[in-house]
Amino acid sequence: MQFCDSQLDGTTQKLFERLEMEMRGVEELRLADSTWLAREDLRQWLEPLLVSVRARGGRVTFLRAPALDRVGLTRRSRPSRT
Numbered sequence: 001m002q003f004c005d006s007q008l009d010g011t012t013q014k015l016f017e018r019l020e021m022e023m024r025g026v027e028e029l030r031l032a033d034s035t036w037l038a039r040e041d042l043r044q045w046l047e048p049l050l051v052s053v054r055a056r057g058g059r060v061t062f063l064r065a066p067a068l069d070r071v072g073l074t075r076r077s078r079p080s081r082t
Contacts, residue, residue, distance in 0.1 A: 028058060028061065029060045032064065033064050
């Protein structure tokens with residue numbers, strides 16, 4: 001949500017500078033859901049931060065990756081009904 005707000009008020013650069021500073025001491029970053037990485041504009045800003053964590057010897061873990069259908073499109077899994 002902060003990313004969308006930052007796009008509206010022109011503070012995206014400041015948002016990611018702040019995130020970079022906050023993540024400097026992070027040894028492990030756990031991302032609960034990576035489906036939002038399908039947004040190219042957000043991924044372009046976030047990917048350098050993830051690379052930075054890894055370059056410092058940290059680990060980035062995706063707890064739930066998006067499911068892919070046969071043509072490579074991302075889709076969410078539906079819970080099974082029993």
